[in-house]
Amino acid sequence: MAGSGEEAATAAVVQNKKVVLRRHVTGFPTEDDMEITVGTTEQRVPAGLTAVLIKNLYLSCDPWMRGRMSKHDDGANPVSASDFVIGEAMVNYGVGKVIDSTHPEFIAGDLVWGMSGWEEYTLVTQPESLHKINHADLPLSYYTGILGMPGLTAYAGFTQVARPNKGDFVFVSAASGAVGQVVGQLAKIAGCYVVGSAGSDEKVSLLKTKFGYDDAFNYKSEIDLSAALKRCLPDGIDIYFDNVGGTTLDAALLHMRHGGRVAVCGMISQYNLEERDGLRNLFCIIPKSIRVEGFNVSRFFHLYARFEEEMAGYIKDRKVAVVEDVVEGIESAPAALIGLFSGKNVGKQLVAIARA
Template sequence: MAGGGDDAAAARNKMVVLKRHVTGFPMEEDMEVVVGAVGLRVPAGSSTPAVLVKNLYLSCDPWMRGRMSKHDEGATAPAPDFVIGEVRLHEPTHLRVVDSYQTMENYGVGKVIDSTHPEFKSGDLVWGMSGWEEYTLVYQPESLIKINHTELPLSYYTGVLGMTGLTAYAGVMEVGRPKRGDFVFVSAASGAVGQVAGQLAKIAGCYVVGSAGSDEKVDLLKTKFGFDDAFNYKSETDFAAALKRCLPDGIDIYFDNVGGATLDAALLHMRHGGRVVVCGMISQYNLEEPDGLRNMLCIIPKAVRVEGFNVAGYFHMYSRFEEEMARYIKEGKIAVVEDVVEGIESAPVALVGLFSGRNLGKQLVALARE
């Protein structure tokens, strides 16, 4: 995504590229940090408005794993496969720009350095889809969102005030539709989406239980995020028994970030008219043969609604969400825990760590703090 005009001052641009498509669990060696150059002005002569952004924070999220594999043509995938790192001329090709690597991508927070788009000016703080690099030239700046609450940490726009926060909000409020007194179970509850989903359910007046992968994370759920109960799924030999212990009256809403055996156990424990909000399936992303479900028959007599969703369908409500979430944070109703690594060189190890539960809270990479 990097580029520069031939008469512009240039800067070094470190970038993360995918070296090979991944089968099974990703490794740091599947990625590489390379160094290129970027012009510090939007290339002259373009009929397409563009914005040059200096990235301040980059988000690490499990959904990136799907783009690291090579999918067969016509296969269902959450987004296009990442291109294996290669030097190519940046599109649109009629511009005279420097060659650049095709970087990996995810959401990030940045500062506008230069712009030919009327809605953005130098100095604006924005968030949106970005290359995994120090500078990104965005040729579709309509995808960028201006940051309104600069009094809050900018890093929050990689998480609670960004894509992952909106994911939790849409999943809980729009898909789950909680009612006061509902019993809610959230898996991967200490992660970026889970921590917000559980707290929103508490604000809605629900009884909330979460699962996480360590005793430290379980303690965090109960003391920091206000969950009513939580359990360490790695210490449990029987997920169904753990759910029965923590939610003896059953589950009204299951916010699923995990899939697999956890989803199968939750289906057994759903109440009549329950809702399963399928947000992610991190337990399945690295399997060559995904786990099957045995308890799907439970949804028929219990009239359980199982609904998957994609946050891309809810960006129209972002302005409302941002104001509501900022208010909750300021009022102390939403707590935030971040796991921050420094420098783009740390991005590959941070991403890989998501799949072993190494992170504690929202995983992000700090490039340049404002």
């Protein structure tokens, strides 16, 4: 709980570096659209406020942040979240340690993950959005990825939206990323045949050797995506887990089997375009009775406790592997985020900014 009396009156003031948005973005973002500012913060929750003060340890880099970097009319933001405020710390999921709390469910020393600022210290005024970390014996960084929002996205999207059956033929795009690497491994656990696409030969090798994909291809070196899918999945696709949209989604629709399911998780190929690609093959969904469903992970946080225990068990039993791309220091965060949109990261991209 927060300090009181003389202890509270002498609470330390420390430096607080932040990543802030300099201007709203049109087209492809650059590092120059962000900057590092330096302020200060007290090491306590202000009197009269129910909140939690977090020392951030790891910050997550995720493609959905791009939607919040532009200026939108009301209701027009594709990620269903408010635009970032120029000059204020950007926001995303992270892992942190509680420094001070006036909320009854958190005490100093607790390790938590949840929505936080892209800064060294964050005052969380909605502590109900935080989750206590129950498996601190595993790397805390995992709670930015496989045990955090991306992992829950993969789990909910695959089990609740795609609804796999043993023997299904599954295709995953952006398959080596934070979500894709988990989807593919869950599909193998479920007894499916799994094919992934990625943007480099290194990532394709990773899919086959580390994540257990049955087959994979480098979409950047394929002249014809439809032909690549036909080669890798000659009997068609029962489940397409879509992380990219655009031409890959269009090609996948041609190869869906009757009763197939398309779980639309993300469309990273479209986020930076002023005029987004159209789809030519939507006609396939009628005769093939294809179900196409978009989803947001916010629908599924009620599953988190079950998911955490199940996924932690898979990790400890070595049924799933984890690959992370970690950069050091908050100053590295802008470049790490921008790198997502050219596929520079290999595995889950995150920023390490402090030790517990």
